Amino acid sequence: MTTTEKSTATNPEKNPATASKSETAYQYVLDRIRSGSYGPGYRLVLSRLADELDMSVVPVREAIRRLESERLITFERNVGATVTGIDPTEYLYTMQTLALVEGYATALCAPLVTPADLDRAREVNRQMRERLADFDPRTFTELNLRFHAILFENCPNPHVLDLVHRGWNRLGALRSSTFAYVPGRAARSVDEHDALLDALAAGDDVGTIERIARQHRLATLEAYLAHAGT
Amino acid sequence: MTTTEKSTATNPEKNPATASKSETAYQYVLDRIRSGSYGPGYRLVLSRLADELDMSVVPVREAIRRLESERLITFERNVGATVTGIDPTEYLYTMQTLALVEGYATALCAPLVTPADLDRAREVNRQMRERLADFDPRTFTELNLRFHAILFENCPNPHVLDLVHRGWNRLGALRSSTFAYVPGRAARSVDEHDALLDALAAGDDVGTIERIARQHRLATLEAYLAHAGT
DNA sequence: AGCAATGAAATCGTATACGATCCAGTGTCG
């Protein structure tokens, strides 16, 4: 056991000050959900996680509670935890909410966006357009996040920004995005990105920016619904 | 101790099936924060809570984690948990976010609102107007919540609705509302309520409803900021 | 063959125990 050794005084160890075990467990699971290696429905066994992380189940439980509160995992009493699945209805709710908060975050950012930011965003969008030919939903979604992140990451309201992150995290649970299902959507999405950047460059008022950004995401949702309904 | 008695088999107790201990603890603390009996900065000692609730600290810790994730509690490692205080900046963030989500929830509800709902809302608003004379911020805020709840509680998007509830919960931590600080605000707020009801009754489009509802809350925020800045 | 009851294994729920850390109050030394 490590209990006998006095790690505190002489031994820097890793860095016990920065991360409690429950925090470690939280990040561990969150990363795996975001990266997609824990797909929807993936069964999380507390004792197994505790073994993997070399800790007891108590910190793991705390991490699970936090993730549960963020709707990333579903916890059923006496049964266990699974990564929250996204059925079409949940997808609708999540996308609608993301449209709301991301649109607002983008609008709040608009006055703070620098020309350099716009250049970076245009560059990312150029890469996206390039990839339209040989299409890979995975990297396309990755680029899509990077594009939008440039435009909302400086959001001055941390609560709103946090909600945006949570929305993206939930979407990350999907192995592939809407772009995989709805053929034409990717190309139109790239065009809408340019329109958004033009509006930002022109210094349009924040109400307009919000409307464009929200509508952009809702359009993806509607494309999915139309396709699924067919 | 209660450990000796076997309540599970023979004793129906309250209803052990519906609430785990960690859930009990969660509700317990949440209620006290909402009701204001745990004010901002209130120190939550885990072991004391565990004693009060007649359980061990483990479930209490899980409850705290959930509340922490909802920003209702601030938890510092090796130090303890306190009810999150709301300084002016936090107040701004919270109100801004609430304006966003509540406005949207109200708009999503607009098509579902029945004439009966509108009547109930008008009745509540009438009571609010009545109380303007001998003004009590506490009951006024209570009525204010009831008024808005009628208009957003049927929100078809549960994620958005949940965000609205969380926003109100955070505001509940304040012992009294903005109305206590900014004299003229209450009267104007009541008038805006009528305007909102008129728009709903007239069947205005959802974009208009959202704009009115959002602006209504932002106006309260701005009234506070102007007053504080003076 | 199909269905219901039974039992065992897996997993969760909670209590208890103990080490680690922080904070405050006290005393000593410059």
Place this chain on the structure above:
DNA sequence: CGACACTGGATCGTATACGATTTCATTGCT
């Protein structure tokens, strides 16, 4: 007289232990 080191109590962090619940496969009955 003030600053610093020390010590004690309070509280948190985690591990371990054991009871409770669910689930699933097996068995027996119709």
